[in-house]
Amino acid sequence: MVRFKVEKMGGGGCTKSVTRAVQAIEPNAGVEVDLGSKLVTVSGTMGPADRIARAIAEAGYPAEAA
Template sequence: MKFRIDNMNCGGCAKSVTKSIHSVDPGASVEIDLETKSVTVGSSHDEQAFRGVLEDAGFPSQPMA
């Protein structure tokens, strides 16, 4: 699954996003592209669970195709 996070601007943001995703699924693969403000998550967990923790961490996300 892939998300766009408009306010993800730096390495610190990327680290926080990764930490939030791993709080739902510690084994998830996480690929972050700061240039496109996107994160790709490899997990069998529900997309809404990730969107919820990202929102709670201050990184509202939008699903991407």
């Protein structure tokens, strides 16, 4: 499980975009988005955290490990 701080998230559209970005590179990953704390938790993944952070950032939401 890895967590990312994603400051630019604000609503349901952001949740969908971030989830799609993660699952595009890790199709079986579980993605939980907490808009209140601006945290994204990714579970069930074997990929490197930097690759996931890069995918989230490319979707327009800069992410850093939390």
